[in-house]
Amino acid sequence: MRFFYEALHARAVLKAAGLALALSMSLFVAGCAGDKDDVLIPDEPAEKIYNEGLTLLRRQEPEKAAKRFEDVDRTHPYSEWARKSLIMTTYAYFEAGKYDEAIATGRRYVALYPGSQDAAYAQYLVASALYENIPDITRDQRKTRQALDALEDVARKYPNTEYAATAKKKIEVARDQLAGKEMMIGRYYLEQRNYTGAINRFKVVVTQYQTTRQVEEALMRLAEAYMALGVVGEAQTAAAVLAYNFPDSSWYKAAYKLVQSGGAEPQENKASWISQAFKKPGLG
Template sequence: MAAFLVAGLALGGCASTDKDDVVVPDEPAEKIYNEGLTLLRKNDPQAAAKRFEDIDRLHPYSEWARKALLMNTFANYEAGNYDDAISSGKRYLAMHPGSQDAAYAQYLVASALYENIPDITRDQRKTQQALDALQDVVNRYPDSEYAATARRKIEVARDQLAGKEMMIGRYYLKQNNFTGAINRFKTVVTKYQTTRQTEEALMRLTEAYMALGVVNEAQTSAAVLGYNYPDSTWYKQAHKLVQSRGLEPQENKSSWISRAFSGGRS
């Protein structure tokens, strides 16, 4: 980043004398940019974002405008203005897709979307948007310094989506809508298998299949649960549920549940 330029730069004759005018029409872009950096160092990202916006208005075709647009994205992110950060970051990517800072811009957009993830009881479209944007960071810039952090955030977003499926599935179970519940738990097992929700999903599948009288699938889900998570409290519950019918967990390798876990085991 450029060093801060101290006061003393001459301003042209069209400078405003109105105290309410923050922007001087012919104020040099570099001066404005460095004032923005100084405000960031003073932990005032809100004011910094405004200064970077000034460059975009006054010097829209300069190299400073490109730099300022990225810094505006960062400043808005730091200020918690996530929608503004998303907007300016996407604009940067549209205008400068080949820039060496494109990876950082994509990461800032994804991180701002991530910060907008709603409570699990609400619609999760924003969570999916965050997940998609984070995956773009990993896919497009796998060797960048941002990819590792993006992967960690991806796991959190995936767990959130899986948690939403579990919440709906549990509701269906209580309503005795066992087919609807199975479909939700199946999504967790097949699409979000690496999340922490999978153990409970397998137990709930055991519960739902037992309620429907589809005993072989219930035995399979319990067996797969025990194989992959032998110390899980969810496995203890599934095992107990199967035993209550005089049965034991037993894997049917032709079951979709078995195939979902590496195609079954020999």
């Protein structure tokens, strides 16, 4: 009889344990579902998850696709599928307009796989994401400089790729943005009659951003600031260099009238920093 009751007790304990385990598992799954709509299945093949990400991209759902590619990295780390998914995560975030996320994942890819065939593309995506973050010209331009550095890095490291060709076009836009910021500040200084401050800003454009569209106005504004200071020789040189390099420019016509109004003519002083700055191939 004692054996019979002990057997019943053991059976009850095992049943209770089974119920407790089932309950704890259901609570665990419910908790996970509460955190994320799609509960990860550890044994889910990496290729299947990756292809689901591709499908979401084709459906124009890049942010969801990025999350799915991230699932591959979490469930199958250090695999070839994880490497492929990381570059696709970067692309998907870029397409979704999540540029900070694209920058972070792209940089992680380059750090982990610097010698892979997709490293150039990853760096290009990072540079492009930084480029898309370029702020309005009235704001601080640190992000523009970061974008410029990253784009120049792509052009330098991968000169014979399609990424380098596209990066070079974006480089010119970023450089023009930085030059435009200098011009904006320089014009403000002119209005405040801070001629030395204005000259310093226009000098940056002439010496550092000479291939941008801002350089013509910079030369004219230099003539304006130097005339205001009574430094006629430098004003004449600015107008003469403007005439030589941009003879059809409306800015040259303005500079010519300005210098002439002071009883002088455009005349280049070869020893002037302005003249020296333009002694470069293709610029006179």
